[in-house]
Amino acid sequence: MDWRDWELFCEVVQHGGFSAAARVLGHPKSSLSAAVQRLESHLGLRLIERTTRHLRLTDAGDTIYQRVKPLFIALHDTHGEALAMSSAISGTLRIKSPYEFGANHAGPVACELMNRYPDLAIRIDVEHEFVSPVAENYDIVFAMLEAPLPSTGIVIRRVSSLERGLYAAPSLLEKFGAPRTLEDLARLPMLTAPNDAPWALTTPDGDTEHLAVHKARLVSSNADIRLQAALAGLGVLRVTASFTNAAVAAGLLRQLLPDHVCEPLRVHALLPARQFVPAKVRCFLDALEAHGRGGALEEATRDS
Incomplete structure (x- = not known):
């Protein structure tokens, strides 16, 4: 019995298909398919129903996956703990x-x-x-x-x-004017992440105010995409300072309201x-x- 076939079967199920598992593991898709076929042949059971677009577990496949997957997790944990010694x-x-x-x-x-x-x-x-x-x-x-x-x-x-700041391209500021207050800032288009709560900023007087961001021009979980949009003059970016150092040094972005402190990341x-x-x-x-x-x-x- 090859226990590696059992583990590869679990990897295919966990990642939702042969192609995805092959990308994650760095194995040829054909080797994963062969492993599952060997396991099915050994057990005399159909574990996976294969279609052109979707992977569906049979009842037997689901039962085996639910029982076997925790065993491999425990095995990897034990291996890690042994190495930690x-x-x-x-x-x-x-x-x-x-x-x-x-x-x-x-x-x-x-x-x-x-x-x-x-x-x-x-x-x-x-x-x-x-x-x-x-x-x-x-x-x-x-x-x-x-x-x-x-x-x-x-x-x-x-x-x-991590320190964060507000940044925008000179072209955006030429179009709308550089904001001097939070009210000015609220009139500019925003570039946000999907789960952004209202942006918290501490004023020079020490008061914390919140800027609503529900009408964003661009929403993306990828900070690099938001940075590209900011460089194109499409909106205001809130991001860690280290992420914009090169663009600020090159004059491609300017920090807004530098006397206000953004909530850190x-x-x-x-x-x-x-x-x-x-x-x-x-x-x-x-x-x-x-x-x-x-x-x-x-x-x-x-x-x-």
Whole structure:
């Protein structure tokens, strides 16, 4: 019996089809199909009904998936905990992150660590929506949490509080005029993320006011798309300062109301609740903290 066929069957179901699973795993689609066919032949059961567009589990396939998938999750957790008992920085670190944080913070740290540890591989998936690190088998899920999450099976750690600002292209300001007050700002078109609450800004007097953003010109969870729209003069962008440094330096964007303070972007790391945190996870989070302080990688990894 080849248990790898069972695990590949679970991966196909989890990712919604052979093509999606092949992209995620980096395997040929044909090898995944062959694995499922071998498993069906071994069991004498039809597990998946294949159509041109959709994958549908049979009753037997659904029953087997529901029973077997938790076993593989537990196996991977046990493997990770066993590795955590040593100080070796190796294996594959699986991360999910929103684009803005991933591109400017998690990405650079990942590159630094891979240069330092040749036995470490890192996979970073970009996803704005919340996913569970337990259900999706990630080592770290970075998320901007606006509301409390159920704590079952998850450890939540605050890792970053990133400065944000309001930015617009000179062409937009030439058309509408540079805003001097929040009332002026409210008359400009906005570029927002799907789940944006009213933008909170602290005035020079220390009062916190909220700017409604329900009539946005563009809505996208991808910060780079919103940045492109801002550069094209289509609206006001609220984003982390590090994401716009190059455009501001080149004169392509200007900061608006610099005497007002935007609510910072608070980033949390969601980890599977384990008795031992793998060394690769500890190392990454320490390096990320040093990156946020502008410290050297050696400082973060010296004692890892």
